[in-house]
Amino acid sequence: MTDLSRYQDAATIQRVIHTARTVAVVGLSGNALRASYFVGYYLQRHHYRVIPVNPRETQILGETSYPSLRDVPEKIDIVNVFRAPDALPGIAREAVEVGAGALWCQFGVVNEEGNRIAEEGGLAVVVDRCLKIEHARYVGRMNWLGFNTRRITSVRTGLQ
Amino acid sequence: MxxxxxxxxxxxxxxxxxxxxxxxQRPDPNTGARxxxxxxxxxxxxxxxxxxxxxxxxxxxxxxxxxxxxxxxxxxxxxxxxxxxxxxxxxxxxxxxxxxxxxxxxxxxxxxxxxxxxxxxxxxxxxxxxxxxxxxxxxxxxxxxxxxxxxxxxxxxxxxxxxxxxxxxxxxxxxxxxxxxxxxxxxxxxxxxxxxxxxxxxxxxxxxxxxxxxxxxxxxxxxxxxxxxxxxxxxxxxxxxxxxxxxxxxxxxxxxxxxxxxxxxxxxxxxxxxxxxxxxxxxxxxxxxxxxxxLETLSLRMERHVSNALAVASFLRDHELASNVTYPGLPDSRYRPLVEKYLPRGAGAVFSFDCAGGRTGGQDLIRGVTLWSHLANVGDAKSLIIHPASTTHRQLGDEELRAAGVAPGTVRLSVGTESIDDLIWDLRQGFAKVAASDGRA
Missing domain, CATH: 3.40.640.10 (Type I PLP-dependent aspartate aminotransferase-like (Major domain))
Structure with missing residues (x-):
């Protein structure tokens, strides 16, 4: 198994989460019970602009769905991938082409070539991590349901 | 930058x-409560x-x-x-x-x-x-x-x-x-x-x-x-x-x-x-x-629990009125290799032994101690003792007890964090009572 730890760096994850505004979700489902929909819905609640990328849908979560990253008419901070691993190299190439800030691959979306393309194109790369979980770990309320955030800190932060 | x-x-x-x-826990964001x-x-x-x-x-x-x-x-x-x-x-x-x-x-x-x-x-x-x-x-x-x-x-x-x-x-x-x-x-x-x-x-x-x-x-x-x-x-x-x-x-x-x-x-x-x-x-x-x-003191208590448990188990192993000491932390336990692998810091603090004199012996031991608490719980910082044959397994006859893995004289201990000398002093008091009934005193 390949070592993914360089694509799971805590500082990179926190920087991406804190600085991003727009998230293009590639493979976002229109079915409200699918994991991708849960993540998209959550991101909207936390004030990210979610852009669906799914050629089979016209609108998801109240936003226009685009057939590909190339069709998105605005700057993308995070390309969040919910597709099969073998689709990743193509998605990574498009992400580089449109000047996205980060490539974020969900659980199981692991493809070395895709990671390399994005990295060489200057994108921050996070692999085999869930964007919702990492946001909830560092910013949100994952701890409210007894999940292990692994965070240890005595720093007082603002209102939740 | x-x-x-x-x-x-x-x-x-x-x-x-x-x-x-x-x-x-993180400091409460609303109040700062530590x-x-x-x-x-x-x-x-x-x-x-x-x-x-x-x-x-x-x-x-x-x-x-x-x-x-x-x-x-x-x-x-x-x-x-x-x-x-x-x-x-x-x-x-x-x-x-x-x-x-x-x-x-x-x-x-x-x-x-x-x-x-x-x-x-x-x-x-x-x-x-x-x-x-x-x-x-x-x-x-x-x-x-x-x-x-x-x-x-x-x-x-x-x-x-x-x-x-x-x-x-x-x-x-x-x-x-x-x-x-x-x-x-x-x-x-x-x-x-x-x-x-x-x-x-x-x-x-x-x-x-x-x-x-x-x-x-x-x-x-x-x-x-x-x-x-x-x-x-x-x-x-x-x-x-x-x-x-x-x-x-x-x-x-x-x-x-x-x-x-x-x-x-x-x-x-x-x-x-x-x-x-x-x-x-x-x-x-x-x-x-x-x-x-x-939980804030778990490691501190457990260190003391296991060192006291080992001392009590060693005392019992060498005592003429005790047998079948089941503490897996004893060096001659048949679980020694598993203890070394899974429990290198100690094998817990709850175990049983058989008191001489059977059902009466177990009861006498309980009557004789004044520091160990006679009750049905384990894992307290205070040392606990119970005689299954006269409490949790009271309805069973001697044969049925054996089938349940409990002898008539079996006593279960949960070793607490008191001064070890006091725990052993108290068990000696208990055994004196057992010996008196047994005609050995």
Whole structure:
């Protein structure tokens, strides 16, 4: 198994989460019970602009769905991938082409070539991590349901 | 370079002693309170209808009702999950409730469970009667025999269950071997880690999938509160075809597929959002607070518990009125290799021995001690003693007692953290009484 730890760096994850505004979700489902929909819905609640990328849908979560990253008419901070691993190299190439800030691959979306393309194109790369979980770990309320955030800190932060 | 408007936290491997104090809690953002606040509330005001819907749909982590989640209880849950190296935890109103919920979440009628036969009596009752009532079949196995576990597997087997250190006979589970056999058959291993605590053993490190505690014991540590907790590793593949009850659309949650939607959190989400919701058995925030106070000193207490236990066990081994001392931490224990592998910091502090004079001898010993507390609990900072033949197993005759692994003179000890000389002084008082009755004085 390949070592993914360089694509799971805590500082990179926190920087991406804190600085991003727009998230293009590639493979976002229109079915409200699918994991991708849960993540998209959550991101909207936390004030990210979610852009669906799914050629089979016209609108998801109240936003226009685009057939590909190339069709998105605005700057993308995070390309969040919910597709099969073998689709990743193509998605990574498009992400580089449109000047996205980060490539974020969900659980199981692991493809070395895709990671390399994005990295060489200057994108921050996070692999085999869930964007919702990492946001909830560092910013949100994952701890409210007894999940292990692994965070240890005595720093007082603002209102939740 | 300009300073970033946020502070990044390093992904550091903090030590156990640090985590037992800090994990799960951050200073309260509203008040700055350093201690964990006791959120003694049944319910929570929603920001707006959309937020309320998002919480109930599990689309957002939010508080709805304290039967299902509570901020004080959540600190306790995360702290135990962190100390055990799990993905998360769900707390319950007792260890028995935790165990029932852990099994309910993954079982359905017609299923089968393979369990160690060397268990706490309360668990034996729960499995023997409650599982059968739910039409779940059960096979008891000798936990020390790996082949017995393998041979007991059926197509409908859904769980292996055992205790890290068996109550009261002190057998030590070969966790890695039993977990491997379970996983060969795509079955999870559930381990009751009450007697070891995560300070002495972390079963998840050795392949266990679910860890259960009676928090009433060493976690609370002071005999104040009843409670339990279930920790899941988050690595078991519940979509392996054997667990439609977790993988298939849930009729109790508008068709949600818990494992597909929540991935590594699937089991824990179902345990909370369905099982805890429907069975009740929620932990009270005040008890969670007391358990958190206990956890802050867990490592310190356990170090003392095990050093006192070894000293008491060594005293008994050499005493003419004691025999069959089951402490696995003794150098000549048959569990020595397993203790070295799984319990290098000590083999817990609960064990039994047989007192000379049978039933009367055991009773005399109890009458003779004045510092050890005669009661039915373990894991208190205070030393505890009980004579099963005249209490928990009172209805059984000598033959039946033997079948239950208890001799007429068997005495169970839970060694506390008092001055060791005082504990041994008191046992000597007890044995003097035994000897007097026995005509040996």
């Amino acid at each position: 300009t300073e970033e408007p946020f502070r990044t936290e390093e992904d550091r491997e903090f030590g156990f002693e640090t985590r037992q104090l800090h994990a799960g 201690a964990v606040p006791i959120f003694q509330t049944t319910s929570y005001v929603f920001e707006d209808p959309e937020s309320a819907a998002a919480y109930f749909n599990l689309q957002e982590y939010g508080n709805t009702y304290s039967r299902i989640m509570n901020p004080t209880v959540a600190v306790f849950e995360e702290r135990v999950a962190n100390l055990e190296g799990g993905m998360g935890a769900v707390a319950f109103s007792s260890g028995i409730a935790a165990q029932a919920a852990a099994l309910f979440t993954l079982l359905q009628p017609g299923d089968h469970v393979v369990s160690s036969g060397a268990l706490y009596g309360g668990t034996v009752n729960q499995f023997k009667h409650l599982l059968r009532k739910m039409n779940v079949a059960l096979t008891w196995v000798d936990p020390d025999d790996p082949e017995a576990w393998r041979a007991a597997v059926r197509p409908e087997t859904k769980a292996f269950f055992a205790e890290t250190i068996g109550n009261p006979s002190g057998n030590v589970l070969d966790i890695e071997t039993v977990a491997t056999i379970a996983h060969e058959h795509r079955i999870p291993l559930l381990v009751d880690n009450t007697f070891a605590t995560p300070y002495l053993c972390r079963p998840i490190d050795w392949g266990a999938d679910i860890v259960i505690h009676s928090a009433t014991k060493f976690i609370g540590g002071h005999g104040t509160s009843i409670g339990g907790v279930v920790v899941e590793a988050g690595t078991f593949d519940w979509s392996n075809g054997r667990f439609p009850v977790i993988a298939d659309p849930s009729p109790a949650y508008h068709g949600l597929r818990f494992h597909e939607t929540f991935g590594t959190y699937g089991y824990l989400m179902k345990l909370r959002a369905e099982t805890l919701r429907d069975l009740g058995g929620a932990l009270s925030p005040f008890n969670a607070f007391l358990f958190l106070q206990g």
